[in-house]
Amino acid sequence: MIEAEGLVKHFGATKALQGVDLAVKRGTVLGVLGPNGAGKTTAVRILSTLLIPDAGTARINGLDVVRDAERVRQTIGLTGQYASIDEDLTGRQNLELFGTLLDLGRRGARERAAELLEWFDLTDAAGRMAKTYSGGMRRRLDLAASLVGSPDVIFLDEPTTGLDPAKREDMWDVVRTLVADGATVLLTTQYLEEADALADEITVIDHGKVIAHDTPEGLKRVVGGQTLEVRPSDPAQLSRAAAILSEVSSGAAADEIRNGMLAVPVSGDAALTESVARFAAAGISVTELSLHLPSLDEVFFTLTGRTAADDDNTKVSVTA
Amino acid sequence: MTTLTAPPRTKSPVVSSVKPGQRPFRLVRHSLALMKRSLIKTWRTPEALIDVTLQPVLFLVIFVYIFGGAVAGSTHDYLQFLLPGILAQTIATGCIAIGVNLNTDIAKGIFDRFRALPIPRSAPLLGAVLGDVVRYVIVTISTLAIGYILGFRIESNPLMAVAGCLLAVLFALCLSWLPVFIAMKVRTPGAVQGVMFALIMPLSFASNVFVGAGTLPGWMQGFVKVNPITHLVDSMRGLFDGTPVGNHIWWTLAWCAGFVIVFMPLALRAYRKKV
Numbered sequence: 001m002i003e004a005e006g007l008v009k010h011f012g013a014t015k016a017l018q019g020v021d022l023a024v025k026r027g028t029v030l031g032v033l034g035p036n037g038a039g040k041t042t043a044v045r046i047l048s049t050l051l052i053p054d055a056g057t058a059r060i061n062g063l064d065v066v067r068d069a070e071r072v073r074q075t076i077g078l079t080g081q082y083a084s085i086d087e088d089l090t091g092r093q094n095l096e097l098f099g100t101l102l103d104l105g106r107r108g109a110r111e112r113a114a115e116l117l118e119w120f121d122l123t124d125a126a127g128r129m130a131k132t133y134s135g136g137m138r139r140r141l142d143l144a145a146s147l148v149g150s151p152d153v154i155f156l157d158e159p160t161t162g163l164d165p166a167k168r169e170d171m172w173d174v175v176r177t178l179v180a181d182g183a184t185v186l187l188t189t190q191y192l193e194e195a196d197a198l199a200d201e202i203t204v205i206d207h208g209k210v211i212a213h214d215t216p217e218g219l220k221r222v223v224g225g226q227t228l229e230v231r232p233s234d235p236a237q238l239s240r241a242a243a244i245l246s247e248v249s250s251g252a253a254a255d256e257i258r259n260g261m262l263a264v265p266v267s268g269d270a271a272l273t274e275s276v277a278r279f280a281a282a283g284i285s286v287t288e289l290s291l292h293l294p295s296l297d298e299v300f301f302t303l304t305g306r307t308a309a310d311d312d313n314t315k316v317s318v319t320a
Numbered sequence: 321m322t323t324l325t326a327p328p329r330t331k332s333p334v335v336s337s338v339k340p341g342q343r344p345f346r347l348v349r350h351s352l353a354l355m356k357r358s359l360i361k362t363w364r365t366p367e368a369l370i371d372v373t374l375q376p377v378l379f380l381v382i383f384v385y386i387f388g389g390a391v392a393g394s395t396h397d398y399l400q401f402l403l404p405g406i407l408a409q410t411i412a413t414g415c416i417a418i419g420v421n422l423n424t425d426i427a428k429g430i431f432d433r434f435r436a437l438p439i440p441r442s443a444p445l446l447g448a449v450l451g452d453v454v455r456y457v458i459v460t461i462s463t464l465a466i467g468y469i470l471g472f473r474i475e476s477n478p479l480m481a482v483a484g485c486l487l488a489v490l491f492a493l494c495l496s497w498l499p500v501f502i503a504m505k506v507r508t509p510g511a512v513q514g515v516m517f518a519l520i521m522p523l524s525f526a527s528n529v530f531v532g533a534g535t536l537p538g539w540m541q542g543f544v545k546v547n548p549i550t551h552l553v554d555s556m557r558g559l560f561d562g563t564p565v566g567n568h569i570w571w572t573l574a575w576c577a578g579f580v581i582v583f584m585p586l587a588l589r590a591y592r593k594k595v
Contacts, residue, residue, distance in 0.1 A: 048436050073438040084429035100353040101439050103346070112336055129364070145433065150336040212474045 030194030358451020419499030476562030484559035493562030504590035
């Protein structure tokens with residue numbers, strides 16, 4: 001269980017956090033969504049006892065992260081944005097080191113390392129120096145290292161940034177397993193898709209402030225749900241395809257967003273299968289067909305009236 | 321390959337079959353575990369030992385054969401005089417590496433993980449400092465070995481020679497806290513190197529390493545006489561040659577204690593505060 005109220009942290013003139021509230025119920029996942037520099041990592045560092053907030057309080061399982069830091073450290077696992085393992089040590093040596101530091105004893109550390117290496121499919125690479133690992137293997141070792149002490153609160157700071165889509169799905173499966181076994185997870189991400197796939201609730205932060213907090217469904221309702229994109233193989237069929245899409249989306253007009261590519265807002269996953277069936281019935285073949293969640297940029301544009309990258313703009317009032 | 325007795329896959333990585341126990345002497349055990357990490361790293365990157373292996377060899381050969389005749393009248397006499405000085409100088413410059421390494425390590429994020437673990441906060445620094453002992457032992461052995469080949473001889477007895485070597489290693493261990501402190505205060509490894517050179521160069525040259533203190537101008541002698549390196553070198557000369565050491569050993573030990581008392585708390589405090 002994670003509770004934080006009014007977290008403030010300034011670094012010189014940079015106001016990294018300006019009063020952030022976060023709450024994660026036991027056994028659930030909170031996705032903290034925001035662009036680079038929004039304050040996500042600062043929040044995670046405060047919650048994991050690495051930074052002391054200028055103001056505000058935070059508790060992990062009821063323990064204050066400043067006053068009870070030592071006890072908080074016994075219950076948390078931290079996986080940073082950059083793999084924080086020792087590259088000159090082998091995978092096994094890394095895990096055994098953390099086992100020793102967590103007082104598992106020499107034998108216990110060895111057993112726990114073997115267990116995690118097996119679980120994360122790293123047994124074959126266990127004797128190799130971590131610097132020889134691929135990006136995906138490093139992330140797995142990094143995550144394994146944060147699980148050595150069987151923490152019940154886990155912080156994942158952008159766990160899939162830089163991973164290819166297949167590796168990203170693998171990591172998502174791991175996170176789901178952790179939660180299924182009762183772990184409480186706070187996950188930061190730049191992808192709405194990732195937060196949607198994993199989180200029970202999403203907090204959107206920007207410039208050190210919470211600008212929205214909702215369930216994934218609620219957030220998607222606000223930011224406009226999903227977009228169905230279709231490219232008919234024969235450009236001459238564009239207008240017929242557009243008419244079908246319009247029916248699928250119960251009346252919304254389908255626009256040609258790029259040359260030969262139609263897009264229409266839809267409200268649920270069912271729209272995908274329905275449109276496939278209708279295109280088949282109408283004899284229209286398509287070369288591309290996909291369902292998209294809004295990108296982070298679009299989310300921010302909807303919530304704040306400006307793009308996420310647009311840092312110099314004066315603040316526009318929140319419309320959410 | 322199929323195995324009939326494949327171990328049952330653990331249900332979940334969160335559920336551990338190993339339970340942590342409460343064990344005593346946490347600071348010692350954790351520091352030793354982290355020292356082992358340093359030793360593995362040293363073992364894996366032997367090229368990082370160049371400063372403590374090649375440098376004393378080069379300095380000895382160059383100084384003995386270029387200045388020996390001019391300074392001491394003979395290269396052999398000068399070698400006998402210079403070797404303890406070169407050992408002290410190499411040990412002092414060899415300390416710089418720990419600052420550079422720690423500064424690099426901290427930027428990489430592994431220290432974040434250490435800091436988020438329920439271990440004493442000073443353990444990672446203590447472990448790193450202790451792990452460097454192996455470097456100082458190596459520098460002592462390599463300097464004495466090349467010295468022996470060139471004609472240097474221990475003229476006291478083995479016990480005093482070992483005492484001289486131990487004093488050198490202890491000096492290095494204590495002086496290490498200065499570069500560790502600098503490493504916590506500056507932002508880049510290059511800056512650690514720069515600051516440390518600016519401190520170590522005057523200490524090692526404005527001393528009795530290369531020439532007797534008596535030959536130096538009077539205003540400089542004042543500095544040379546309190547310089548910790550001078551005391552270390554005089555102690556080693558006495559212990560290696562079997563000549564009287566006066567109270568240089570006590571002065572050296574006092575300096576060692578001073579380095580630890582001043583720079584260890586400063587380093588630990590800076591480490592705790594470091595973002």
